[in-house]
Amino acid sequence: MEFEMPNEITNFDEISFHDSGINKVIEDIDTADITYEIDYPVDWGNNKYEKRQLVFRNTINYEINEIPFGSKKQILDITELEGIKTDNILRRQIKIETNAGYRKLYCTRIEFTK
Numbered sequence: 001m002e003f004e005m006p007n008e009i010t011n012f013d014e015i016s017f018h019d020s021g022i023n024k025v026i027e028d029i030d031t032a033d034i035t036y037e038i039d040y041p042v043d044w045g046n047n048k049y050e051k052r053q054l055v056f057r058n059t060i061n062y063e064i065n066e067i068p069f070g071s072k073k074q075i076l077d078i079t080e081l082e083g084i085k086t087d088n089i090l091r092r093q094i095k096i097e098t099n100a101g102y103r104k105l106y107c108t109r110i111e112f113t114k
């Protein structure tokens with residue numbers, strides 16, 4: 001039985017991105033969105049993955065702290081840290097741990113879509 005993912009992610013404790021392969025990361029300068037195109041494991045037992053998008057809306061302070069890596073980067077975990085309030089806008093701080101290091105960013109909304 002496949003679990004249908006919510007469009008907006010409000011709690012990373014309810015969803016696991018472990019072993020999701022990062023195919024591409026797109027930065028939209030006009031909207032300040034960061035979109036991760038990933039291979040998301042929908043059935044670990046049968047090694048079944050689907051293309052999905054993880055979109056961070058209205059992003060600031062996108063930081064990449066990773067070592068050079070010879071193969072596709074995999075997400076190990078995504079956690080939410082303490083957010084900040086800027087210009088009366090609450091931004092969530094997100095840490096994405098990969099097999100090469102980590103990435104951090106602040107955003108106002110997170111969406112997960114096919």
